[in-house]
Amino acid sequence: MDKKTVVIGVIGSDVHAVGNKIIDYALSNGGFNVVNIGVLSSQEDFINAAVETNADAILVSSLYGHGEIDCQGLREKCDEAGLKDILLYIGGNIVVGKQEFKDVEERFKKLGFDRVYPPGEKIEKGIEDLKKDLEI
Amino acid sequence: MDKKTVVIGVIGSDVHAVGNKIIDYALSNGGFNVVNIGVLSSQEDFINAAVETNADAILVSSLYGHGEIDCQGLREKCDEAGLKDILLYIGGNIVVGKQEFKDVEERFKKLGFDRVYPPGEKIEKGIEDLKKDLEI
Amino acid sequence: MDLKNKKLTMAEFMKTREEVLNTWHTGAQVADLDKMIEYAKTVPSEKNFALKLQKAKESRTVLTQPRAGVALVEQQIKLLNYLDEKGEADLLPTTIDSYTRQNRYENCELGIKESLRLERSMLNGFPIVNHGILGGRKLQESLNKPIQARHGTPDARLMSEILHASGWTSNEGGAISYNIPYSKDVPLDKTIRDWQYVDRLAAIYEENGVPTNREPFGPLTGTLVPPSMSNAVAIIEALLAAEQGVKHITVGYGQCGNQIQDISAIKALEKQTDQYLKQFGHNDCVVTTVFHQWMGGFPKDESKAYGAIANASVTAALAKVTKVIVKTPHEAFGIPTMEANASGLKCTKMVLQLMADQRAFMSNKLKEQIDVIKEETTCILDAVIEVGKGDLAKGVVEAFKRGILDIPFAPSRHTANKILPARDSYGAVRYLDIGNVPLSKELKKYNKYMLEKRGINQNRAVDFQMTVDDIFAVSEGQLVGKPSI
Amino acid sequence: MDLKNKKLTMAEFMKTREEVLNTWHTGAQVADLDKMIEYAKTVPSEKNFALKLQKAKESRTVLTQPRAGVALVEQQIKLLNYLDEKGEADLLPTTIDSYTRQNRYENCELGIKESLRLERSMLNGFPIVNHGILGGRKLQESLNKPIQARHGTPDARLMSEILHASGWTSNEGGAISYNIPYSKDVPLDKTIRDWQYVDRLAAIYEENGVPTNREPFGPLTGTLVPPSMSNAVAIIEALLAAEQGVKHITVGYGQCGNQIQDISAIKALEKQTDQYLKQFGHNDCVVTTVFHQWMGGFPKDESKAYGAIANASVTAALAKVTKVIVKTPHEAFGIPTMEANASGLKCTKMVLQLMADQRAFMSNKLKEQIDVIKEETTCILDAVIEVGKGDLAKGVVEAFKRGILDIPFAPSRHTANKILPARDSYGAVRYLDIGNVPLSKELKKYNKYMLEKRGINQNRAVDFQMTVDDIFAVSEGQLVGKPSI
Ligand code: B12
Ligand code: B12
Numbered sequence A, B: 001m002d003k004k005t006v007v008i009g010v011i012g013s014d015v016h017a018v019g020n021k022i023i024d025y026a027l028s029n030g031g032f033n034v035v036n037i038g039v040l041s042s043q044e045d046f047i048n049a050a051v052e053t054n055a056d057a058i059l060v061s062s063l064y065g066h067g068e069i070d071c072q073g074l075r076e077k078c079d080e081a082g083l084k085d086i087l088l089y090i091g092g093n094i095v096v097g098k099q100e101f102k103d104v105e106e107r108f109k110k111l112g113f114d115r116v117y118p119p120g121e122k123i124e125k126g127i128e129d130l131k132k133d134l135e136i
Numbered sequence C, D: 001m002d003l004k005n006k007k008l009t010m011a012e013f014m015k016t017r018e019e020v021l022n023t024w025h026t027g028a029q030v031a032d033l034d035k036m037i038e039y040a041k042t043v044p045s046e047k048n049f050a051l052k053l054q055k056a057k058e059s060r061t062v063l064t065q066p067r068a069g070v071a072l073v074e075q076q077i078k079l080l081n082y083l084d085e086k087g088e089a090d091l092l093p094t095t096i097d098s099y100t101r102q103n104r105y106e107n108c109e110l111g112i113k114e115s116l117r118l119e120r121s122m123l124n125g126f127p128i129v130n131h132g133i134l135g136g137r138k139l140q141e142s143l144n145k146p147i148q149a150r151h152g153t154p155d156a157r158l159m160s161e162i163l164h165a166s167g168w169t170s171n172e173g174g175a176i177s178y179n180i181p182y183s184k185d186v187p188l189d190k191t192i193r194d195w196q197y198v199d200r201l202a203a204i205y206e207e208n209g210v211p212t213n214r215e216p217f218g219p220l221t222g223t224l225v226p227p228s229m230s231n232a233v234a235i236i237e238a239l240l241a242a243e244q245g246v247k248h249i250t251v252g253y254g255q256c257g258n259q260i261q262d263i264s265a266i267k268a269l270e271k272q273t274d275q276y277l278k279q280f281g282h283n284d285c286v287v288t289t290v291f292h293q294w295m296g297g298f299p300k301d302e303s304k305a306y307g308a309i310a311n312a313s314v315t316a317a318l319a320k321v322t323k324v325i326v327k328t329p330h331e332a333f334g335i336p337t338m339e340a341n342a343s344g345l346k347c348t349k350m351v352l353q354l355m356a357d358q359r360a361f362m363s364n365k366l367k368e369q370i371d372v373i374k375e376e377t378t379c380i381l382d383a384v385i386e387v388g389k390g391d392l393a394k395g396v397v398e399a400f401k402r403g404i405l406d407i408p409f410a411p412s413r414h415t416a417n418k419i420l421p422a423r424d425s426y427g428a429v430r431y432l433d434i435g436n437v438p439l440s441k442e443l444k445k446y447n448k449y450m451l452e453k454r455g456i457n458q459n460r461a462v463d464f465q466m467t468v469d470d471i472f473a474v475s476e477g478q479l480v481g482k483p484s485i
Helices: A018-029 A041-054 A072-078 A101-110 A123-133 B016-028 B043-054 B074-078 B101-110 B123-133 C010-021 C024-030 C033-041 C049-059 C073-085 C106-120 C128-141 C157-165 C187-207 C225-241 C259-279 C302-319 C336-353 C364-385 C393-404 C441-458 C464-476 D010-021 D024-032 D034-042 D048-057 D071-084 D107-116 D128-140 D157-165 D186-207 D227-243 D259-279 D302-319 D338-354 D364-387 D392-402 D441-458 D464-476
Strands: A005-010 A033-036 A057-062 A085-092 B005-010 B032-038 B057-062 B087-092 C062-064 C092-095 C149-150 C170-172 C211-215 C248-252 C286-292 C324-327 C420-423 C429-433 D063-065 D092-095 D147-150 D170-172 D213-215 D250-253 D286-292 D323-325 D421-422 D429-433
Touching: A005 D441, A018 A033, A018 A057, A018 B101, A018 C429, A018 D147, A018 D464, A033 A041, A033 A085, A041 A057, A041 A072, A041 C464, A057 A123, A057 C073, A057 C286, B005 B016, B005 B043, B005 D092, B016 B032, B016 B057, B016 C024, B016 C464, B043 B057, B043 B074, B057 B123, B057 D147, B074 B087, B087 D259, B101 C024, B123 D364, C010 C024, C010 C157, C010 C187, C010 D421, C024 C128, C024 C157, C024 D441, C033 C157, C033 C187, C033 D048, C033 D071, C049 C062, C049 C211, C049 C248, C062 C336, C073 C128, C073 C259, C073 C336, C106 C128, C128 C149, C128 C157, C149 C157, C157 C170, C157 C187, C170 D147, C187 C211, C187 C225, C187 C393, C225 C248, C225 C259, C225 C364, C248 C259, C259 C286, C259 C302, C259 C364, C259 D213, C286 D364, C302 C324, C302 C336, C302 D071, C302 D338, C336 D302, C364 C441, C420 C441, C429 C464, C441 C464, D010 D024, D010 D213, D024 D157, D034 D186, D048 D213, D048 D286, D063 D338, D071 D092, D071 D128, D092 D323, D128 D147, D128 D157, D147 D157, D157 D170, D157 D186, D186 D213, D186 D227, D186 D392, D227 D250, D227 D259, D227 D364, D227 D392, D250 D259, D259 D286, D259 D364, D286 D302, D286 D429, D302 D323, D364 D392, D364 D441, D421 D441, D421 D464, D429 D441, D429 D464, D441 D464
Parallel strands: A005 A033, A005 A057, A057 A085, B005 B032, B005 B057, B057 B087, C062 C324, C092 C149, C149 C170, C170 C211, C211 C248, C248 C286, C286 C324, D063 D323, D092 D147, D147 D170, D170 D213, D213 D250, D250 D286, D286 D323
Antiparallel strands: C420 C429, D421 D429
């Protein structure tokens, strides 16, 4: 079976690199074809990478608190770029401060994310979900 | 002016002696005639000491959490012993656990205490109140 | 009968036993000692307190243990299982209420009834005697960790019968440590006898195949007790217990606050307990140690309380004690909620794990302070043995009369109440007024010198006001009391 | 223009200044530098950051400082005064938001508007450039304690102009420490030049009567950075600052977690910074130190977070650093509420005060670890100077190219990304893969030996999985990562 391709990166003006390196390591070990665009990545960087590599999913990380601003319109831009129904996950510390996760999840689902993860969620959980959603 | 007489002690099966020693020291320095019946004192011990010394006030300490049980009926017994309207104060950790102090105060006022103090209240505050209540 | 540090004969023990079991109706439940031991043997070994401590000592792991006790059995089960699961406690306690400690079992009845009626605990602990072995065993069987009784009972004979018969494999206390800080007028010869009974009972279980731990209460009044005084008492109680046949002994120490002094005290305590046990011919005891997080007045602010808790935990980890008794962020207010109790445990556990693979390394200062404590302790113990004319039990009674042993801030009239402690410039607790404690000339000089140094630093007299300031210092967020201006 | 470690001439500085002030409209406000200095002089001396640190150093007091920044001026005033009054903070910060750090001032406009509209901060810090000197001064004037900017900005020139002109007397960052951990592709020669400007600016204030503090960011990526690497960077940035005329320098270090290693790192940093400054001819700098509580992933449980915070505070107190940067019980989740922030501060303060009169004493182990760090640092610094052919600025650029300086887990492509750290059996951070860091043979052997010891203890290979386990360890309540089974 062909390897599935996943774009990973850290969105916006965010430089938190450690989690990104760990995710890269874990996804690669987990049998995915990983396209890592690294930190400080714009929406366009994610979309271009996904288009170029014909990716199956985009895993956005946001740690620094600006996630909500940085992700506005991402789903729409994906649609415009022809990335119809591409899987969109987001994880990290995606909002400012310690907030009730249920509310946060709802807000990000409205933004078009398929799955939303609470602070410090293990990437193993993400891999499990990817396998489910991509029917691997 | 004559020194006012104050009975102090720790009520019930309570052995917390440190605060009692400090209160003794502070009241004596503060110009009171102190009758210290010490720890492990029953309601009767307090009343007998007050009757014998013609005391102006009884300062009950309770630290260990059984204060509420130990003090039931104290005011009535004072009345019976002829200690009409004697000042009754209580302080220390007078109930079990961390409780809303307003509620605690109310419960002890119902038991007949004139003044009720929260955990760790400085004895200086008690002296101030004594001076007010005894018009010194 | 003459008071003597000598193992009770089975006849003596059984004679007293009859009387003891008659003091409250639940005593009858434990009458058949063999059956009780049979039951205790069924407790799985991973729930044996003595064995878990021994294993921890071997692997140099520091275990956590909370304090916790409420009036009713079901509530106590819920509480302890919560502290196990959510608090990650390694060892479980059951704190006994204050009426039981004074053998006022009728008051307990009332407390139990009121607790049922008001649906909150009206007792500050678990009234084990009233609950009897039904309650005691049910509790023990409902837990997954070893359980110990913690109290402060001058006469704990009936309680001890019931707890061991319930399969509890550890019991705290001792003839001095559960008398002087916990009562007003109980004679020492009485508590020595009563605790000989308690120790002998524990030893009978041990001899019959149930490893059973005994733990002298180290911190005493918890209030500025100079380390050499509390160490001397702990060693004495260890010796008294060993004489009765106790094999698993945990000697304790309450944090004073100067890290070097605290580590020194633990090191000295460990060394000297072993040494004196051997000197008295007890060669097969397993000695473990317990460190009590700050036992004096606590700060009211919860974040500061966490600071005090964690700071103590660092010292415990560096000293590599066998277990730590944990305080909670509610300490200054009252008996903690189970959540607050679990918080104290988790905070402690975090620190212990961060420091698990680290320890204190020897410096000149550490060596110096270990030596000071050892020498002071030796002065005291030598004098106790001397005034007892070779008999430790007699020596204790006589030593308290003369003020050789003397515990500050105690409620008991059987301590001379002559010594006064205070902190030196670095926060170490020293003898300000030495009373009749027979330290050598040099040691007296050393104590005096260290306090005078503080007097100069703080530009104040070396007097009782220092002690008073030190009593309040920690609760006000300091270690060394500052003169109020 | 050739990159060189040489004080900018006034002409060079003023020429650049014009460009800098033109990058956003608030730049115009600070055009008249003399007036700005006049204003800064009106800040009372007890609110001067540099002087407060100097005093603390002299009295060996350890100060506390939080991190804190929100989008709006009024909210920031409220927040900082709360941390002063309720949190008992000794020094105040203002954390700058991440858009400002990338000089994206338009994004800040949006963030400010959104924050006003939604009535909560939509920025993770205070956008000082957008607020200009009106906001900056208003904030500074509304506080009772010294204030410092804390950020992570590769090009902080405009920001620095505005903050000093607002009477803020300290600025964090440096050419390496605010580049490699904080950006992806900013060349080092660019940040060295830009920070020469920032340093020169601070020095101009200093030379004109406003004591002004500069603080290289010690922890770098906060993730298992070997102490000798972060110390080398801190010393380099101190030297670069001193060359521009900075007189008040605070060198920093992020807790690694092994207490002995952490104390050693601080002692080595203090000593070697002084020594290298003198060696480079800077004889009149006041060097102070800052200790960052654990900078890696935090445990989610708040009680455990308190444990981590307090444990770090003990180390800070023993090492007698000048100040501690404080974490909060919300760390694992997000920007703390002001209450959580005050909690972290109070917990820290409690520990610092309990340990105020105590310090670390020299042991053989401590001496050994100080020596290891000093020697490693010397190896690195010597190589940097050598490859720069005597010029430090050139040396830095070249050293990063060659991997002599190399920062693990950094986002920047200008670090070789070859070294890999891991903890030894005691939790000390060592070089697992040494990359091109030019340690002596013995030091290489030592690092290897210490890690192999762990490999044997944990019965595992000495490989990247060790590093990964260590990255998660603290947040999972351990120090040394355990192999998952
Ligand atoms: C030291 C201590 C002990 C020592 C006491 C030694 C001794 N014999 O004195 C030891 C270790 C023996 C001990 C035992 C116990 N303790 Co205790 N102990 C403490 C502790 C830590 C400090 C008390 C102290 O000395 N404070 C310093 C003095 C100077 O302050 P103070 O006692 O509060 O008194 C001052 C003020 O309150 C005020 N004040 C007091 N009375 C009055 C009266 C008036 C009218 C006024 C105006 C003011 C006033 O002025 C005093 C002088 O400044 C407190 C918790 C705390 N506060 O941090 C727990 C505490 C009091 N103990 C407690 C308990 C439960 C016990 C035990 C039952 C269980 C146990 N832990 O083993 C036993 C009780 C035994 C018994 N039968 O009483 C609980 C009480 C719980 C509750 N109320 O809900 C506390 C609050 C701890 C806790 N949070 O669980 N304890
Ligand atoms: C280390 C660290 C730093 C380092 C980063 C070094 C580097 N370049 O990588 C430094 C010191 C430079 C730093 C800077 C800043 N930081 Co920072 N930092 C942290 C810290 C302590 C740990 C992050 C980390 O490395 N964790 C370890 C890795 C392995 O875990 P992770 O990043 O969480 O990623 C894992 C999971 O989240 C998950 N995951 C992540 N993304 C995704 C996506 C999907 C789809 C899935 C399934 C899973 C998943 O899998 C990852 C691997 O296991 C966190 C707090 C914490 N977590 O304890 C704060 C934190 C993230 N930082 C924070 C902030 C605010 C900042 C700064 C703005 C301010 C400052 N403190 O200076 C700057 C930001 C600069 C910028 N422009 O981005 C905040 C964010 C606040 C918020 N969201 O409300 C945090 C939460 C701290 C706090 N409580 O204030 N930081």
